[in-house]
Amino acid sequence: MDFGPHLFLAILEGAVTAAVISLTAVGLSLVFGIMRVVNVAHGEFFMLGAVVAWWIATSIGIHPALGFTAALIIAPIAVGAIAALSDRLVLSRLEYDPERTIVATIGLLYVFQQATLMTFGPDARPVEPPFNHRLAIPWIEISESGLNLTWPWGLATTSYKLFVIGAACIIVAALWVFLQRTRFGLIMRATQLDREMATAFGIPVRRVYSVVFALGAALAALGAVLIVPVQQAHYLMGGDPLLLSFIAVIIGGLGSLPGTILAGVIIGMSDGIISVFFSPTLAKILATLLVALVLIFRPQGLLGRAP
Amino acid sequence: MLEVSDLHAGYGNVRVLFGLNIKVNRGEVHCLCGRNGAGKSTTLKAIMGLVPIQSGSVELDGEKISSLPAYRIPARGIGLIPQGRRLFSELSVEENLQIGLMSGQHDAVDQHERVLNLFPRLRERLSQAAGTLSGGEQQMLAVARALCLNPKVLLLDEPTEGLQPSMVELIRAAIIRLKNEGVAILLVEQRIDAVMSVADHVSFVEHGQTSTTLAANEFENRREMFSRYLGV
Numbered sequence: 001m002d003f004g005p006h007l008f009l010a011i012l013e014g015a016v017t018a019a020v021i022s023l024t025a026v027g028l029s030l031v032f033g034i035m036r037v038v039n040v041a042h043g044e045f046f047m048l049g050a051v052v053a054w055w056i057a058t059s060i061g062i063h064p065a066l067g068f069t070a071a072l073i074i075a076p077i078a079v080g081a082i083a084a085l086s087d088r089l090v091l092s093r094l095e096y097d098p099e100r101t102i103v104a105t106i107g108l109l110y111v112f113q114q115a116t117l118m119t120f121g122p123d124a125r126p127v128e129p130p131f132n133h134r135l136a137i138p139w140i141e142i143s144e145s146g147l148n149l150t151w152p153w154g155l156a157t158t159s160y161k162l163f164v165i166g167a168a169c170i171i172v173a174a175l176w177v178f179l180q181r182t183r184f185g186l187i188m189r190a191t192q193l194d195r196e197m198a199t200a201f202g203i204p205v206r207r208v209y210s211v212v213f214a215l216g217a218a219l220a221a222l223g224a225v226l227i228v229p230v231q232q233a234h235y236l237m238g239g240d241p242l243l244l245s246f247i248a249v250i251i252g253g254l255g256s257l258p259g260t261i262l263a264g265v266i267i268g269m270s271d272g273i274i275s276v277f278f279s280p281t282l283a284k285i286l287a288t289l290l291v292a293l294v295l296i297f298r299p300q301g302l303l304g305r306a307p
Numbered sequence: 308m309l310e311v312s313d314l315h316a317g318y319g320n321v322r323v324l325f326g327l328n329i330k331v332n333r334g335e336v337h338c339l340c341g342r343n344g345a346g347k348s349t350t351l352k353a354i355m356g357l358v359p360i361q362s363g364s365v366e367l368d369g370e371k372i373s374s375l376p377a378y379r380i381p382a383r384g385i386g387l388i389p390q391g392r393r394l395f396s397e398l399s400v401e402e403n404l405q406i407g408l409m410s411g412q413h414d415a416v417d418q419h420e421r422v423l424n425l426f427p428r429l430r431e432r433l434s435q436a437a438g439t440l441s442g443g444e445q446q447m448l449a450v451a452r453a454l455c456l457n458p459k460v461l462l463l464d465e466p467t468e469g470l471q472p473s474m475v476e477l478i479r480a481a482i483i484r485l486k487n488e489g490v491a492i493l494l495v496e497q498r499i500d501a502v503m504s505v506a507d508h509v510s511f512v513e514h515g516q517t518s519t520t521l522a523a524n525e526f527e528n529r530r531e532m533f534s535r536y537l538g539v
Binding site for chain 1: 355356357376377378379380381382387389393395396397398402405406407409410452456
């Protein structure tokens with residue numbers, strides 16, 4: 001395949017990664033922005049979403065589309081409930097202290113990981129996509145006779161991958177509308193800006209935190225449900241999404257949702273493109289290097305505010 | 308209406324209030340005066356439940372509110388205008404008012420109109436981010452946001468700090484209007500002229516305790532106390 005079609009294919013793969021990373025990173029950014037909690041267990045909520053999706057899809061088993069639809073609805077709710085329970089049992093008892101919650105979420109990471117290993121075993125679990133049509137992509141070539149429409153061999157994607165990109169865009173847009181246009185969105189933004197004043201105006205901050213922690217986990221789970229038909233569910237799959245989400249949140253600007261989405265797209269696209277042309281390891285190395293450069297030259301991130 | 312009895316409160320292991328007593332009646336302005344660090348702002352925060360109370364009580368209309376969670380206190384009818392305004396700076400003026408309206412036990416539409424009629428300038432700025440308002444407009448919004456609760460008791464922490472004279476006069480007029488409407492006002496203020504022009508009672512706070520309380524007719528005869536406690 002020529003370089004042009006090959007690059008386009010890499011961009012498409014990158015867009016799928018970017019969609020899932022953006023969703024997952026937005027969850028992490030919400031939790032950090034509003035609660036000031038660095039949630040090291042965020043990747044495990046992603047993993048739980050994937051494993052629960054596999055379990056639901058396998059249990060229903062009538063038709064892949066039915067199982068997947070049920071997983072898309074139930075898995076984020078189930079993972080959100082687990083997160084809310086974790087918040088009540090652990091984080092709220094630590095008074096959301098920034099340092100102690102880091103240690104606590106590291107503990108939660110191992111609890112979720114080992115509980116999944118003990119319950120579902122170490123095997124990677126496939127989930128059948130609800131639809132997966134191969135879509136050949138045309139390419140325009142410039143030749144002496146003018147513009148020619150060609151169908152390069154291998155230049156194709158699947159309808160499911162396009163669905164992942166579209167679904168992630170819709171979910172992020174819906175989240176934006178929720179935050180900007182609803183009463184609870186306003187409460188969340190006020191709590192983010194000044195926790196004490198929010199309390200002084202009757203906002204039950206601890207309940208808001210529980211909902212935010214659940215929402216952040218549910219977003220990670222949604223990302224996982226979307227990607228699990230492409231990647232398979234596995235008890236160790238939370239590491240990469242956690243690393244890439246942290247990178248996106250730091251590059252975008254701590255607590256800045258637009259910044260996190262922008263950085264998620266940049267990181268996801270570069271991860272996809274570099275993985276296709278070179279290797280996934282190089283993609284992670286370059287992303288981590290980018291974080292270092294951002295921390296040195298623009299510590300507040302791309303769209304974060306300088307302190 | 309509002310009665311603070313033998314209040315001991317502080318931050319963690321640091322105790323700031325050591326048996327403070329205040330009583331504010333309906334339609335009365337009660338000023339708290341004292342040097343920096345005396346415990347005036349901590350008193351207001353403790354009443355709002357924002358600072359842990361070690362002992363003593365806060366009662367509103369005979370109901371003990373000091374045992375309630377902090378977020379339930381505004382709905383009982385206590386509004387706070389904190390020092391430095393503490394607006395939700397990235398939210399619009401309208402959104403700040405909406406936050407104020409959330410806890411109030413009243414018709415939100417009526418209260419919204421009432422507050423904007425009190426500060427018509429805010430009506431022109433409803434979609435503007437609160438942080439971009441001038442200092443005076445920010446103070447108007449801080450008062451308006453607290454009034455959205457339709458409070459029975461209003462706690463004001465140095466509301467005229469850093470304002471130009473015309474704005475000070477506007478805030479003073481708002482305080483007098485609220486007092487005439489029957490709102491009980493607990494005011495922390497350092498400006499002697501502002502205190503003497505609106506207060507019905509003044510309590511002097513020293514080392515976390517109320518040392519002396521004066522009625523309005525005693526102010527002129529006891530000016531030396533203002534000098535002693537305010538350092539003026």
